[in-house]
Every structure is written in structure tokens, then in C-alpha cells.
Amino acid sequence: MLIDTHAHLDAERFAPDRDEVVARARAAGVQTIITCGTDLVSSRATTALCERYQDVYAAVGVHPHAASSLFSGQAISQETLDELIALASQSGAAAIGEIGLDYHYDLSPREAQRDALSAQLQLAVELDVPVVLHCREADDDLMAIVGNAPRSLRGVLHCFMGGDTLARWALDRGFYLGIAGPITFKRMNGLADVARLAPLNRLLVETDCPYLAPQPLRGRRNEPAYVVYVAERLAQIRALPLDALAAATSANARELFGVG
Ligand SMILES: [Zn+2]
Numbered sequence: 001m002l003i004d005t006h007a008h009l010d011a012e013r014f015a016p017d018r019d020e021v022v023a024r025a026r027a028a029g030v031q032t033i034i035t036c037g038t039d040l041v042s043s044r045a046t047t048a049l050c051e052r053y054q055d056v057y058a059a060v061g062v063h064p065h066a067a068s069s070l071f072s073g074q075a076i077s078q079e080t081l082d083e084l085i086a087l088a089s090q091s092g093a094a095a096i097g098e099i100g101l102d103y104h105y106d107l108s109p110r111e112a113q114r115d116a117l118s119a120q121l122q123l124a125v126e127l128d129v130p131v132v133l134h135c136r137e138a139d140d141d142l143m144a145i146v147g148n149a150p151r152s153l154r155g156v157l158h159c160f161m162g163g164d165t166l167a168r169w170a171l172d173r174g175f176y177l178g179i180a181g182p183i184t185f186k187r188m189n190g191l192a193d194v195a196r197l198a199p200l201n202r203l204l205v206e207t208d209c210p211y212l213a214p215q216p217l218r219g220r221r222n223e224p225a226y227v228v229y230v231a232e233r234l235a236q237i238r239a240l241p242l243d244a245l246a247a248a249t250s251a252n253a254r255e256l257f258g259v260g
Helices: 018-027 040-052 064-070 078-088 110-127 139-147 164-172 189-197 224-238 242-257
Strands: 002-007 030-036 056-060 093-102 131-136 155-157 176-179 203-205
Touching: 002 203, 002 224, 002 242, 018 030, 018 224, 030 040, 030 093, 030 224, 030 242, 040 056, 040 078, 056 078, 064 078, 064 093, 064 110, 078 093, 078 110, 093 110, 093 139, 110 131, 110 139, 131 139, 139 164, 164 176, 164 189, 176 189, 189 224, 203 224, 203 242, 224 242
Parallel strands: 002 030, 030 056, 056 093, 093 131, 131 155, 155 176, 176 203
Antiparallel strands: none
């Protein structure tokens, strides 16, 4: 049994066959899926999906790409934060996410990204729920901002691609590392080293679907069933039977997100 800890089931690309996508996940042994919102509209959609599908849980939040949408004028919109709080309090909501910093695409101004991250970290602390963090080319700022949050904050660095420094910092803080499709790609030795050396009780598996399909499906639409390829590669790296790897990462996901 596997848990896909990071999907975007609300994505338009799943509109034609979402029921089949979820059914294929189940058939592949992926019983539980955590689907992540990226803005207010998609966070509403993710909580609706929890009601539609059993064992689908939601993270609600505003992605750094959409950070500007959290503002009204120069300030963070309290109305938007209030709606996030309401969504995060619904049954099936398991986390605040995905939130973070993305200095690669810079789709929102960096200042807005940092403020949106801080505000949503605060929300997670107040609600006592974990966070799903996105970090791209912003390691120093992420460590500084998340480092300022109370120690009670817990969460995952999703689709971990960072180097040693970020990994060590995250593990020191008790964060989990989400391992996604790139672990199956060639020339990912740095990532493989992190995945080999991290404590097993700090690793999660995920797809980030519909993006980042693993080998041998790279380039196609990704879906939760394909988390099996990620788990197989991670099992190989850890020199563990797939069953043991699946049991360990699923137990970690249950521990972090409190899901069934
Ligand atoms: Zn994502």
C-alpha cells in the first residue's frame, strides 16, 4: 500500500477521466492521495474532491506562483486568509499547501512570495496542521523564513531536489523530504545520495501529478498510480524490498498528515 502525498487532482488535465485516474491508483495499490491546492479556487476544488473520493485528502493554500493573489493592494487579504482557514477546517483537509518560494519562475514578486509564505506558515501554526512546502532556487530564504516559525511547525519539503545543506537543515528541523519522479531520472546522483542517507522515517513518496511523470513515462501526463515507479526506485536506492519501503513511507505519511 502506497500513499501519494502530493497530487494536483483538480488539474484541468484530469477533467476528462478523473474517476478512472483515482480507480487506477487504487488498482495499483495507491489507496490514499493527498491533493494540493495552488490558489483559492483550486483549494476549494481540492476540498470538494475529498468529499467525492474516499481516502483523498486535501492541502489548501496559495502557491508562490499565485502569491500575488493573496494580496488586496499592498497587504495580505484577511478575507482570503479567512477562507483558507475555513477550507483547512473542513473534514478531509490535512495540511496547508502548497506554499513556498519559487525564484526560478518568479511568477509573483519575491517580496509577495515571502509575505504569502510567512502568513500561511502562521496559519498552519495556529491551526496546528502540517505544511507542504515548495522550494525552487530559494533555499536560503526558505530556510530563513521557515526557520523563524515556531518549532512546533511540521511539514514536508515536497519534490525535494535541493542539495545537502537544505536536506540537512530540513532533517534537523524534523521535516520530511518528499521524493518524486526526478529520482527515477538519469544523472540525479545528488538526489539519490540524499534519498539514501536520510533517515527512512523522514521520507515520503509523491507524484506531483499531472507534472513530472517518472521514467519510463517521462513526458506523459503523470497520475497517482505512477508513484509506484518512484517507490520502486527509492526501494532500490535504499536496498529494501518494495513492500518494506511502501510500509515505511506510508507510515510516515500517516504520522505527518494524520490520514487513514
Ligand atoms: Zn505541486
